[in-house]
Amino acid sequence: MYKQILVPIDLADTDLAKPAIEAAVAMARSSGGSMRLVNVLPMTPVMLAEYVPPDFDVQQRKAAEEAMAIIARESGLDSGHISGTVRQGGIYHEVLEEAKAINADLIVMSSHRPAMRTYFLGSNAGHVVRYAKCSVLVVRNAKN
Numbered sequence: 830m831y832k833q834i835l836v837p838i839d840l841a842d843t844d845l846a847k848p849a850i851e852a853a854v855a856m857a858r859s860s861g862g863s864m865r866l867v868n869v870l871p872m873t874p875v876m877l878a879e880y881v882p883p884d885f886d887v888q889q890r891k892a893a894e895e896a897m898a899i900i901a902r903e904s905g906l907d908s909g910h911i912s913g914t915v916r917q918g919g920i921y922h923e924v925l926e927e928a929k930a931i932n933a934d935l936i937v938m939s940s941h942r943p944a945m946r947t948y949f950l951g952s953n954a955g956h957v958v959r960y961a962k963c964s965v966l967v968v969r970n971a972k973n
Contacts, residue, residue, distance in 0.1 A: 831964075832862040835933040837924045837957075838913075840868050840896050845939045849968040853937040854906050864906060865931050866913035868893050869923040890915050921956035928963060936965045 836853045838846045850866075857864045870889055873881060882888070897913035904911055916923040928936055940954040958965045 830860045830862075831856050831935040832860065833931050833933045833935070834862055834864045835924070835928050835931065835936045836864060836866050837920070837936070837938045837953075838866050838868050838897065838900060839939075840893055843896075843900065845970055846900075847939075848970055849937045849939040849966075850900070850904055852966065852968050853935075854904050856935065856937070857906060857910060862910070864904070864911045865927070865933070866897050866901060866911070867924060867927045868897055868913070868915050869920045870915060870917045872917060886917070890917070920953045921960070924953070924957055925960055928961060934963050936961055936963060938965070938967055940967045940969055 834853045834857050836846070836849055838850075853864050856862065870886075870893060873886060893915045894913070897915065901908075901911045901913050914927065916927060924936065924938075927933075936957060938954055938957060940952065954967050958967065
């Protein structure tokens with residue numbers, strides 16, 4: 830049913846992503862589809878640029894790519910059906926852009942219980958659900 834599944838990963842909280850990864854792997858296996866992991870790095874604020882090494886963005890991207898490769902290997906999906914990428918910018922914007930770029934027909938993402946601030950500001954998952962051109966499955970962590 831789903832041929833291109835996109836799974837956003839927050840490398841700062843990989844435990845939160847595990848239920849989404851497991852759900853996406855099961856769907857990819859059952860449909861013979863592929864899974865794409867995406868991590869979004871924040872832009873380095875200009876005011877901090879002088880305090881970080883000149884190759885800070887390169888180091889950050891390399892570390893993220895290595896972490897994504899580990900997650901892909903541990904997913905249990907064969908390497909021909911899983912890939913990963915690292916983007917930089919606003920989280921929900923980059924997730925939606927990656928979904929468009931790979932022609933995703935499903936986005937599977939984790940979400941935590943909303944805090945009071947997200948009721949007013951909206952969460953990244955909420956933005957993805959509202960603006961995605963494909964189906965979105967939001968998987969909640971049972972512990973939250």
